[in-house]
Amino acid sequence: MDAITDAKVRPYRSVLYIPGSKERALDKARSLPVDAIIFDLEDAVTPDAKEAARDTLNAALSMGGYGDRMRIIRINGLDSPWGAGDVATLKDADCDAFLLPKVNSAADVQALADMLGNDMPIWAMIETPLGVLNALEIAAHPQLTGFVAGTNDLAKELNCRARADRLPMMLALQTMLMAARAHGVIAIDGVYNQYQDTDGLRAECEQGRDLGFDGKTLIHPAQIDVANECFSPSEAEIDLAKRQIEAFEEVERTGQGVAVVDGKIVENLHVETAKKILAMASSIASL
Numbered sequence: 144m145d146a147i148t149d150a151k152v153r154p155y156r157s158v159l160y161i162p163g164s165k166e167r168a169l170d171k172a173r174s175l176p177v178d179a180i181i182f183d184l185e186d187a188v189t190p191d192a193k194e195a196a197r198d199t200l201n202a203a204l205s206m207g208g209y210g211d212r213m214r215i216i217r218i219n220g221l222d223s224p225w226g227a228g229d230v231a232t233l234k235d236a237d238c239d240a241f242l243l244p245k246v247n248s249a250a251d252v253q254a255l256a257d258m259l260g261n262d263m264p265i266w267a268m269i270e271t272p273l274g275v276l277n278a279l280e281i282a283a284h285p286q287l288t289g290f291v292a293g294t295n296d297l298a299k300e301l302n303c304r305a306r307a308d309r310l311p312m313m314l315a316l317q318t319m320l321m322a323a324r325a326h327g328v329i330a331i332d333g334v335y336n337q338y339q340d341t342d343g344l345r346a347e348c349e350q351g352r353d354l355g356f357d358g359k360t361l362i363h364p365a366q367i368d369v370a371n372e373c374f375s376p377s378e379a380e381i382d383l384a385k386r387q388i389e390a391f392e393e394v395e396r397t398g399q400g401v402a403v404v405d406g407k408i409v410e411n412l413h414v415e416t417a418k419k420i421l422a423m424a425s426s427i428a429s430l
């Protein structure tokens with residue numbers, strides 16, 4: 144983790160779900176070029192495999208080998224028969240965050256914080272209508288550091304149709320993003336289910352990046368390269384950022400506050416964005 148010390152600058156381009164019950168996938172992930180892993184005990188694990196999955200996952204985390212990849216454990220809901228047992232077994236596991244599914248309110252986050260009894264960062268799945276409507280109070284919880292869009296559950300709850308432009312989902316996605324940004328919380332987009340459709344995935348990643356998401360949740364290794372590419376600053380963005388910073392420093396020396404690059408104005412706020420782009424590019428390069 145040495146290269147990435149600032150949680151705000153570390154990349155979250157590719158966040159891969161791995162069923163906590165699948166030893167082979169848990170092992171494979173040690174060599175996959177993902178920025179983060181969600182070790183899943185919830186929807187990817189069948190009820191009869193849930194208890195064994197806790198031990199399988201605990202053993203994999205103890206063995207280590209996940210390098211710089213952020214390690215997030217998605218437990219079952221605390222209102223399910225398995226949530227409390229997941230926390231009891233894994234609260235001292237070698238991981239970086241716990242992810243709570245179907246969070247409806249800040250009280251749900253607090254319930255997990257109380258059970259953990261430590262300062263482990265908590266991430267929330269935003270995938271219910273109440274979770275979306277309460278996103279601001281959830282993001283404000285002091286132990287909450289990340290949001291993950293649960294677009295499958297959201298579609299089910301909204302009774303909406305799947306559309307390539309995700310129009311029925313847009314209010315929910317933008318509400319959670321707004322809340323995340325208001326409180327400095329990481330925001331990761333939902334999964335693209337047709338994992339062999341690279342063009343469709345690319346279009347959805349580009350849309351997620353346009354909206355402001357930090358990265359995309361993934362379900363299969365074949366999706367990693369596309370997500371990493373779409374959520375990395377492009378060469379053109381890096382080049383423009385450098386030229387904006389140089390141009391702004393130049394006009395500042397003459398006492399002015401506005402530069403012009405490629406026919407567009409550059410003010411202090413644009414320079415802040417440019418610096419963020421360069422910091423992210425450098426963080427990615429150091430991986």
Ligand SMILES: CC(C)(COP(=O)(O)OP(=O)(O)OC[C@H]1O[C@@H](n2cnc3c(N)ncnc32)[C@H](O)[C@@H]1OP(=O)(O)O)[C@@H](O)C(=O)NCCC(=O)NCCSC(=O)C[C@H](O)C(=O)O
Pocket residue numbers: 159160161162167168169171172183186187268270292293294295296297333334338361362363364
């Ligand atoms: C979708 C899959 C069931 C496909 O599995 P499979 O047919 O076994 O895939 P492949 O044969 O193509 O696998 C090739 C190799 O890659 C490894 N693999 C596959 N998936 C993963 C993975 N997710 N992480 C790591 N490694 C993986 C296989 O082991 C093969 O390895 P090898 O044998 O060494 O060559 C499967 O991909 C899968 O189970 N994916 C995860 C599904 C999942 O996690 N679902 C839950 C999360 S989605 C969700 O709940 C979102 C949210 O809550 C919402 O509401 O939207």
Ligand SMILES: [Mg+2]
Pocket residue numbers: 186244268270293295296
């Ligand atoms: Mg879900």
